[in-house]
């Protein structure tokens with residue numbers, strides 16, 4: 001099977017900061033590193049490193065050939081990435097010593113995707129393949145609807161969170177991943193708990209407390225504890241979790257094993273500075289000691 005990822009592609013400028021800047025504050029960075037990023041690209045790299053065949057669907061600007069080349073070097077399919085006139089998306093990321101971050105996002109090319117190209121890509125998918133989206137591109141609802149029609153397993157990582165964006169794709173979803181605060185916000189918007197929103201599989205990530213799976217059909221709840229690690233940079237850890245969990249399901253693992261593998265990958269990720277370029281591979285995830 002394969003994973004089709006309608007996903008953002010960004011240049012990440014990551015600034016190590018003594019603390020996160022306050023409003024009106026001018027603050028010198030301790031260092032600057034550049035990475036391939038974007039929630040979409042991070043998920044594609046994570047799922048590829050976990051062993052899945054991934055087709056990335058997205059767009060870069062005239063300045064984005066390096067990002068496509070890098071995704072390709074990591075093993076992701078890049079034949080459905082368009083080059084458009086709008087500049088490639090980028091993110092300015094401040095990270096404080098405890099690993100927390102603040103992100104300024106320039107969406108750029110990620111928001112000017114072309115409907116025909118999306119259709120051309122998804123009609124090449126096989127029924128049962130996974131389609132994943134996040135909230136950093138255009139055409140999310142269109143992709144979700146088409147994915148459902150084509151018999152794909154439609155997944156949505158609700159980040160960056162926007163209740164309206166989630167509600168637009170909700171009727172077509174088989175799988176939803178969001179964090180605890182977002183789950184509460186979605187409940188406020190819809191009146192439904194994660195188990196009541198009509199999605200077969202819901203994962204609520206709980207940060208240092210781990211992750212919870214809710215079976216939307218049976219109501220069964222599965223809790224996977226987090227691993228004890230000293231975080232230096234939490235950026236991209238959620239994307240790594242999502243890429244790994246979807247890859248594990250794509251490779252036929254049961255939910256508990258998929259979430260355990262994804263938790264190990266995310267735990268390793270927070271011990272590293274950076275985004276797509278530092279996502280661990282499956283061997284590192286399986287052999288890591290915590």
Ligand code: RIB
Pocket residue numbers: 008010011012036037038039040042090091103105136235236237239275276
């Ligand atoms: O989740 C982390 C990602 O968010 C970064 O790679 C950045 O590009 C933004 O999309």
